Amino acid sequence: MSAEERDDNPPVCDYEGSDYQERFWEQGGRAYEDGAEAVALRRLLPSGGRLLLEVGAGAGRNTPRYTGYERIVLMDYSSTQLAQAQARLGQSEKYIYVAADVYRLPFVDGLFDGATMIRVLHHMAEPEKALAQVRSALQPGAVFILEYANKLNLKAILRYLLRKQTWSPFSEEPVEFMALNFDFHPRAVRRYLRNAGFSVGRILTVSHFRIGILKRLVPTRLLVWLDSLASLTGPLWQFSPSVFVRAEAVGSTAKAATGAFFKCPACGTALPEAKGGVLACGNGHRWGVKDGIYNFKEML
Numbered sequence: 001m002s003a004e005e006r007d008d009n010p011p012v013c014d015y016e017g018s019d020y021q022e023r024f025w026e027q028g029g030r031a032y033e034d035g036a037e038a039v040a041l042r043r044l045l046p047s048g049g050r051l052l053l054e055v056g057a058g059a060g061r062n063t064p065r066y067t068g069y070e071r072i073v074l075m076d077y078s079s080t081q082l083a084q085a086q087a088r089l090g091q092s093e094k095y096i097y098v099a100a101d102v103y104r105l106p107f108v109d110g111l112f113d114g115a116t117m118i119r120v121l122h123h124m125a126e127p128e129k130a131l132a133q134v135r136s137a138l139q140p141g142a143v144f145i146l147e148y149a150n151k152l153n154l155k156a157i158l159r160y161l162l163r164k165q166t167w168s169p170f171s172e173e174p175v176e177f178m179a180l181n182f183d184f185h186p187r188a189v190r191r192y193l194r195n196a197g198f199s200v201g202r203i204l205t206v207s208h209f210r211i212g213i214l215k216r217l218v219p220t221r222l223l224v225w226l227d228s229l230a231s232l233t234g235p236l237w238q239f240s241p242s243v244f245v246r247a248e249a250v251g252s253t254a255k256a257a258t259g260a261f262f263k264c265p266a267c268g269t270a271l272p273e274a275k276g277g278v279l280a281c282g283n284g285h286r287w288g289v290k291d292g293i294y295n296f297k298e299m300l
């Protein structure tokens, strides 16, 4: 096995076969969080773009919100999540479904002019490695919208002060509150972004009112509206459980050559178009396309 092929990737939180979309969003009483995220995305997304990379797209909950982009690549580690997204959005020129690991993205450098990563960073044991991969796939000037789970949230601060929680929300290291589920400190995330080659722009705090009794008593639309007001304090302080950042790819990296799209995640060479459902690189690595989903997780 060559160095590139060594399986030294960080661990992945595997959603294969998961009913996450149905259990968490459709039957989980999360209409308020979903509405609050929709407002944040509306405020942060550019008005238009050519090709967007949606990292950890899951079942495509947010994809219809990226209205300004001509084409969208839904990338996720789980092919069953992508199959759900495909059932919802359909097969068309507009959507490209790609099963891959964010730590080994299968796209040529400088391909995308936009990217989003919503509710995915919290599964990253090595967030800087993942963000560096996203940055490589972007053109300079591309907008990247990142959502992360904030360890410096009011509930965690109160619990810490009341000695009901041992870990400090004020320290910059991530807290792994469940296996492969991390909360991050806002200052650390800004540092990760800068180290990966992004400038940090507008910040919105989101889901301030994620409290069961409020969600039950206050009409969802009113709670979303109140959240959209509280959200505007994002540039000043971040004490909400969820934070959205609009970052921009900086530096003089090259744009992808016209026509180039996928690269081999095992050796990094550009891949020609698929023939008979197979993409093969010059080094003998072969990847399949089945039922409209490119599979860069396992070689053929």
Ligand SMILES: C[S@@+](CC[C@H](N)C(=O)[O-])C[C@H]1O[C@@H](n2cnc3c(N)ncnc32)[C@H](O)[C@@H]1O
Pocket: 012, 013, 014, 015, 016, 055, 056, 057, 058, 059, 060, 061, 062, 075, 076, 077, 078, 081, 100, 101, 102, 103, 117, 118, 119, 120, 123
């Ligand atoms: C909590 S879900 C969020 C899905 C979607 N972004 C949303 O907000 O509805 C997290 C998603 O990240 C994906 N994911 C986790 N680790 C990943 C990795 N290493 N590479 C690609 N996707 C990953 C999971 O498969 C899952 O679909």
